[in-house]
Structures are given as structure tokens and as C-alpha cells.
Amino acid sequence: MRFVLASASPARLSVLRSAGIDPLVRVSGVDEDAVTAALVDPAPAEVVTALAEAKADAVVGDVAAVEPDAVIVGCDSMLLTGTGEIVGKPGTAEAAAKRWRQNAGGTGELLTGHAVVRLRDGEVVDRTSAHLGTTVRFGEPTDTEIDAYVATGEPLHVAGGFTLEGFGGWFVEGVDGDPSSVLGISLPLTRKLLADVGVGIVTLWRTPNAG
Ligand SMILES: Nc1nc2c(ncn2[C@H]2C[C@H](O)[C@@H](COP(=O)(O)OP(=O)(O)OP(=O)(O)O)O2)c(=O)[nH]1
Numbered sequence: 076m077r078f079v080l081a082s083a084s085p086a087r088l089s090v091l092r093s094a095g096i097d098p099l100v101r102v103s104g105v106d107e108d109a110v111t112a113a114l115v116d117p118a119p120a121e122v123v124t125a126l127a128e129a130k131a132d133a134v135v136g137d138v139a140a141v142e143p144d145a146v147i148v149g150c151d152s153m154l155l156t157g158t159g160e161i162v163g164k165p166g167t168a169e170a171a172a173k174r175w176r177q178n179a180g181g182t183g184e185l186l187t188g189h190a191v192v193r194l195r196d197g198e199v200v201d202r203t204s205a206h207l208g209t210t211v212r213f214g215e216p217t218d219t220e221i222d223a224y225v226a227t228g229e230p231l232h233v234a235g236g237f238t239l240e241g242f243g244g245w246f247v248e249g250v251d252g253d254p255s256s257v258l259g260i261s262l263p264l265t266r267k268l269l270a271d272v273g274v275g276i277v278t279l280w281r282t283p284n285a286g
Pocket residue numbers: 081082083084085086087102103104130150151152153164232233234237238239240241257258259
């Protein structure tokens with residue numbers, strides 16, 4: 076059975092590879108704004124879960140044609156700020172700097188939606204989804220540090236404008252909860268969701284002597 080990651084995220088791919096999975100990557104190209112706009116007064120967790128489901132569903136046809144027996148995993152991460160705002164990737168240097176000035180010294184909750192779709196003989200036979208929140212405690216970078224961090228370009232393209240394991244790590248005091256979920260995919264939650272559709276994660280691990 077093949078593990079399919081319906082994501083362009085290098086972080087998600089790295090987390091999975093480090094944990095013994097060599098996914099087939101299929102980028103969904105989902106219009107996240109359109110999916111979100113179709114939701115009626117959604118709670119933040121509903122937004123990330125709906126987006127994860129849309130991403131997984133978007134690649135079912137392509138995957139079924141090449142891997143009729145597969146599990147497809149889609150994810151979406153956003154930051155629920157201390158002021159109750161749900162934000163994605165800053166996209167610009169100005170937005171990233173502003174995000175850090177607002178985050179500094181406070182906490183936020185990094186929400187990651189997860190969706191799993193199981194294919195057998197090219198047909199969807201099961202699906203499940205859930206979200207996970209991880210509390211992030213932000214440090215207090217100086218203006219000089221914020222400017223330098225933004226100048227790396229890193230915060231522009233990640234949810235909430237920070238990373239745990241990259242340049243952002245200097246400015247994150249800690250997390251309460253699953254750190255892999257902050258990187259973009261929760262390993263323990265994905266393990267549970269795979270079990271819910273009858274797939275044991277250890278059956279998907281690369282064999283020890285694989286090249
Ligand atoms: N390396 C790293 N990336 C992070 C961290 N926190 C969030 N991210 C990344 C993971 C995702 O790539 C991105 C969140 O954006 P999305 O969930 O929309 O995924 P993305 O657009 O990257 O790809 P996708 O929509 O799944 O094809 O932020 C972190 O601590 N470290």
C-alpha cells in the first residue's frame with residue numbers, strides 16, 4: 076500500500092521521511108480561499124480540517140490511476156493568535172514583521188487539520204479527519220532580530236510566520252503538545268487516523284535495508 080502526501084510542504088515531507096515513510100507526493104492545488112469561503116461561520120478547527128479534507132479529496136482521481144491501493148493524507152496548518160485571529164502564511168515581509176510584533180511575548184495555538192482517505196482497488200473505501208492544536212509560546216525578539224529574521228525570507232511562507240526548527244527556533248520559547256503538528260503533520264494523530272481506516276503505520280515504514 077502506498078502512503079500519498081497531498082501537500083507541497085517540504086516540512087511535511089521531511090517529517091514523514093525522518094519517521095520512516097517515503098510518500099508519493101501529489102500537490103492538491105486546492106483554492107484555499109474558495110474552500111474557506113464556502114464554510115458557514117466555521118470555527119478555526121473546522122477551517123483547517125475542511126482544507127485538509129479538500130486537499131486529500133483533490134488528488135483521489137490521480138492517485139487511484141497509479142496507486143489503486145493507497146492512503147492519502149492531506150493537512151492544513153494555521154495559527155490561532157492570542158487575540159483569536161486565525162492566520163496562515165504572511166506572504167510579505169511587512170506582514171511577517173507585523174505578525175511577529177503581535178506574537179512576541181504571547182502564546183498562540185498552531186492548528187493542523189488532518190484528513191485520511193483510504194483507496195482499495197482504486198475506490199474510496201474509508202475516510203476520516205481530525206485536527207490537533209499545539210500551544211506555542213513566543214519569545215520577544217528585538218526589532219533588529221525581527222528585521223533579520225524577516226530578511227531570511229523563511230517566515231513569509233510558513234503558517235503563523237515562524238518555524239520551530241529553522242531560524243524561527245531562536246524566538247520560540249516552547250510548545251505544549253505535539254511538535255510535529257507544528258511542523259505541519261502530527262505523527263501520533265496520523266497514526267491514529269490511519270488505524271481508524273484499518274492501516275497500521277508500521278506496515279508503511281520503509282524496510283530497514285531499503286536503499
Ligand atoms: N519547516 C516548518 N514549516 C512550518 C512550521 N510551521 C508551519 N510550517 C509550514 C507547514 C506548511 O508547509 C505551511 C502551512 O501552510 P499549508 O498548511 O497551507 O501548507 P502548504 O501551503 O505549505 O502546502 P499544501 O497546501 O499542503 O500543498 O507552513 C514549522 O515550524 N517548520
